[in-house]
Structures are given as structure tokens and as C-alpha cells.
Amino acid sequence: MSYREEHHFSLQNLNYSENVGVDFEKYSEEDLVSLWRKTVKKGMHGICFSMYEDGQEPGDTITEEQVERRIKILKPHTKWIRSFSCIEGNEHIPRIAKKHGLKNLVGAWLGDDMEKNELEIAGLIQLAKEGCVDIAAVGNEVMYRKDLTEQQLIDYIWRVKDALKDLDIPVGYVDAYYEFSHRPAITNSCDVILANCYPYWEGCNIEHSLSHMQQMFGQAAAGGIGKKVIITETGWPSQGSSLRGAHSTAENAMKYFINAQAWSEKDNIEMFYFSSFDESWKVGAEGDVGAYWGLWDKNENLKF
Template sequence: MAQDFAATLQRGVHGLCFSPYLEGQQPGSQVSEAQIRERLALIRPHCDWIRTFSCTDGHEHTPRIAHELGFKTLVGAWLGTDAEINEREIQGVIEVTRAGHADIVAVGNEVLLREDMPEAELLGFMQRVKDALPSVPVGYVDAYYLFEKHPLVTAACDVVMTNCYPFWEGCPREQALAYMQQMVARTRAAAPGKRVLISETGWPDQGSAFQGSVPSREGAMQYFVDTCRWAQEDGIELFYFSAFDEAWKVGAEGDVGAYWGLWDKDGVRKFG
């Protein structure tokens, strides 16, 4: 399996979810251009696109540096419950895009899943960004089933960006690819005629099991290989989660949260 993983990564994937956090950093920490550039250089041979999550605290530099290195960028504005931060994020993503460094814009990530704001407020942010950036595709990221529950949000998307995690629904690894394919099919059915991409999917290699989902090195490698092969065959744009392990995520997701990366927290490739 390690050989299949290495061959798949060597061929390259469409995109990776990218956060440049180092040990001891977390959302709210200031990230430097140097660490962004160093981490991007590690993954440059292996993907064409990166997906970012924020346009504040130094993350606003990531799209420019990524473009300099030859990546295309899906640039995110992180929205939550803090109105001041939301405003900074919206201003940031507009500035980054007007500077020419965003190829797709994501206004919010799992805002509805977390119930951080009502649908109408999210739609207002989306429309504001679309009005400011008429020449760039704008959409929203959330779990696949939220696009069924919120047809107005789905309709407002130029691009529908679906997060598909069989792991977090207790699916055994052996059935995970088929289950993820069903998630994508449901998203497509909820968004007929829309461009749909997978904005996140992955499998952890360590940590506690979640119902029938068990983290393991073999499982993480197999899910990566299976998912990338299917996405290429199906012609769907895939952003795999994630490039690097993020130690801070144990607070939100338990011990398993720190082990979703293809590279570890120190930038060392984990498999293959």
C-alpha cells in the first residue's frame, strides 16, 4: 500500500487543503510569509491547487505566495460568531482577489453546520463578495447535506464546495469510498447544473475510533489512493484534507484531529 500511495502522490493530486501552522500555533496566531513559503514548497511537486481557510493573521499572504510558486488558489474567508473578525475576513478576501491572487473564492466554511449565523446573514456576505468580485467564481463550503437543506445558499453559489467525511459518519474504511461517492451524488442532485467540487475529504492515521470508523496508517493510505483514483476517473475537482497535521485540532475534534495530514506537523512526509 505504501508503494501505491507514493505512486499516487508522485502523479499528483488536483488540490490540497493548506494551513501553515507550526507547533504551538493555532487560529488567531500570526503566521509568517517565511513559514508559508517553506510549507508550500514541500507540497508544490504534488498538487496544482491549494485551498486556504482565512484571509487574516498572515494567511492573506498565502494566495500571493502560492501564485508565485505556480499554484492555483481556492481562497477562503473564515466566518464565525465574531462580527469584527468576519468583517476583516470579508475585506481580506476581496483585497486578495482584487490583487489577482484568487482563482475561486469560498465565503465561509461549515458556518451552517456549526450554526454560527443564520442563513440570511451568510447569503448577505456571499452577495457582498459576488458584487465586489464579478469576474471570479464565488461559492460556499459545507457538509454535503447542508446543500439539500439550504437551497437558497446552493442557488447563490457559482461553485458548490462539498465536505465529505465518511469517517465522521462512522463508516468503516472498507465502505468509505462508496459512501463518499453517495455524498457527492447527493450534492450534485441538490445543485443541478452547478460546478461541484470536493472541498474536503480525508482519513486520519492515528487517534480514537469514531463508531465504525477506525484511524490507521493503512486506512489513511488506502483512502487517499482510492479517492484520488476515483476523482481523476470521474473528473471531479478534489481538495484532499489535508497537507499537514495540525496539533491544535485536538481541542475541537479529540486526539484524532491532529492526524489528517499527508505530512506531519514538522513537515515530514508520513507515508510511502
């Protein structure tokens, strides 16, 4: 039976199986859009904050007004906001989110610029001491990019943990799910495992994407030696080039979001969806799909 507007949104009203997700076979395009919108309206645990409008990119300083406008759009749909940096206007995100009653996973962006790293670490500590940080992320995919050595990253993690030791704030590091089993020294330094899980980037067909994400989560959990695992990024682009069996279409983006949120609710998985708004600048290393990961388009309208 296809989804109808009058149905109350719950797993009981969906033909849902644990590894495959929702059975979309009999859904019309109209039904799929309706279910996607219902899922967005119902809300999610967390969402990654997209900072930049057209013509903006990392390095540009962003105003409080721009951040607040976007926080107000997201507020009815999420409990948590994830931010990626603590400088160049990014520091406004957790302050404004907290003002609006949202919780924050706040990241310090670390790279090979040691001076900027110091500013990021200082900014993260300052925001935490202001009461704006609920989970602190020291670095994002630093090992994947090979910007720092393991020991350099571990030193940053312990600096933040030491600075926040009286504040009861979990401190972790964000990277691809498999890094936590490959790098036990980093895992041991984290209070919480912050794992990025992207079936799309591994060329996975949409029909197997939920099962693949569950396997990713399982590997992060196994590597995490009993520590809490949070999915800090997962998503699917709505247009652009394909990657082997992973096709970037509006239909697949809607299906992936619906399945991810249904699984998150059913199994109580804490998940931050990537991303909130389309960002035109993200077409470098990611190619043309980089600009199309948002639930909202670049003009801040719901995409479907």
C-alpha cells in the first residue's frame, strides 16, 4: 500500500524491514515526496549546519544574522546542530543554536596550518566554557586527509579534554567509520566515537544502502570498544555524477533520507544528517555532487 497524506507517520504504517528499509516499490513519485516531507516535518536527532550562501566559501567571515536566519529554519526539525569550525563566524552557530534551545556538537577544524589550529582549539574551549557545547569534536577527517600525525591529533584531543575536565562534556574525534578500528590509539583517547558513514561514497546501490550503513555503524561500534557511537554524517546527493552503483538522483536522495530516519528512530541511533542546505562552493574535491547534499536548496527552500 502506498503512503497517503491522512496516515500518521510511524514505522507501523510503513512496510519496513530491518536491513532493506521501506518498501518503495508501489510508491508513486507523489507518494514518495509526501513521505519525505512528512519525515522532515517529524524531525530528526541532528543535522549538519550548512554555513555558506552562493558566492561564499570557507575563509569568508559570516555574520550572526545569516546564521540566525538558517538556525530558525532548522529549529522545528531537529534537536541538535553540528558545526565544523570555531572561527570565521562559525562560532556564532553554537551560540545562536543554544539561544534557540538546541543542543550542539561543536567541532574544531584541524588541518596542516598550525596557527589556525590554535585558534580553533581556543575557540572550542571558549565556547564550551560559555555553556554552548554539548559534545566537543576535535578535528574532522584529519587522518583521512593526512593533515596531521596520529600523535599530533591525540595531543589536541587531550588538550581539550584537560581544559574541559570539570564541565562533563564528552570529547571525541570525527572520521570515517573504519578509522576507529584501524587506529586504536585515537579511539582510546575519545570519550565518544563520532563516525561518518556514507554508502554513497563507497559506490553502494540505493537498494543496499541502509544495510551498508548499518554495517558501517557496526564496524565503528566494534572498533569503539564499548564506547557510544554517534553517526556524525550520512546523506545522499540529489543530483550530479554517479559513483559506480550509487546514482545521484532526487528519488534516491529522498529514499535514503526516509530510510536513515526510520532506522534512527527504530534502533535509537543518534544521527546527524548531512546536510541542511545545498552549498555551491562544495564542488572541488567532491565533484559536481558536492553542491547537492542539502534537504533545503541553496535558496533555503525545502528541496522536494
